[in-house]
Amino acid sequence: MKTLTTALSTIAPLILAAVAAQAQEAQAPTAAGETAQTSEFRTFDPTEAEWEIFRSSGEITHEGGEAVYNATCAGCHRPDGEGAVGAGVYPALADNELLAAPSYPIYLILEGQRAMPPLGGFLDDQQIADVVNYIRSSFGNEFVEEFGAATAEQVAETRQ
Numbered sequence: 350m351k352t353l354t355t356a357l358s359t360i361a362p363l364i365l366a367a368v369a370a371q372a373q374e375a376q377a378p379t380a381a382g383e384t385a386q387t388s389e390f391r392t393f394d395p396t397e398a399e400w401e402i403f404r405s406s407g408e409i410t411h412e413g414g415e416a417v418y419n420a421t422c423a424g425c426h427r428p429d430g431e432g433a434v435g436a437g438v439y440p441a442l443a444d445n446e447l448l449a450a451p452s453y454p455i456y457l458i459l460e461g462q463r464a465m466p467p468l469g470g471f472l473d474d475q476q477i478a479d480v481v482n483y484i485r486s487s488f489g490n491e492f493v494e495e496f497g498a499a500t501a502e503q504v505a506e507t508r509q
């Protein structure tokens with residue numbers, strides 16, 4: 350019984366967090382005045398502690414754009430960059446003109462946006478430049494060729 354009590358007290362906060370998250374999700378689509386577009390997106394509403402993990406963990410050690418992409422991005426945007434519609438809407442990166450200039454993807458990876466979590470804490474400047482160049486030159490995109498490559502220096506400047 351002691352073991353059970355201990356186990357319960359360990360997982361209780363997790364259960365509470367899950368219930369709170371569900372309640373929030375249930376409320377989101379019914380909010381008055383919400384447009385069809387915003388309700389298509391999954392709400393990403395982490396706690397302060399979770400934000401801290403996203404901002405400062407530094408755990409991804411893969412090198413090279415493709416490896417970083419597969420480890421970090423492919424779960425949401427899919428390995429072929431086609432995106433997905435399921436629990437949320439993950440935009441396609443294939444044939445996406447918003448990737449023409451590196452500044453937008455760099456900013457988004459560092460800071461996150463709605464259901465895309467900030468990943469600046471997981472990836473260093475070179476990894477971010479590499480993954481940005483990977484998505485800009487894969488899936489039919491030829492933006493690196495056309496407009497030039499992102500650099501680690503550019504990522505460092507955006508971080509400040």
Ligand code: HEC
Pocket residue numbers: 390418421422423424425426437438439440441442445447448453454457458462463464465466468480481484
């Ligand atoms: C947890 C899921 C998730 C992960 C991981 C993720 N993204 Fe995203 N990403 C999203 C969502 C959701 C959006 C749409 C954000 C919004 O609502 O504006 C998005 C948007 C984007 C966009 C903008 C696309 C557009 O058309 O505006 C780019 C570029 C992008 N992500 C690149 C990446 C890269 C590169 C990585 C890996 C370093 C990554 N994402 C990791 C979920 C994710």
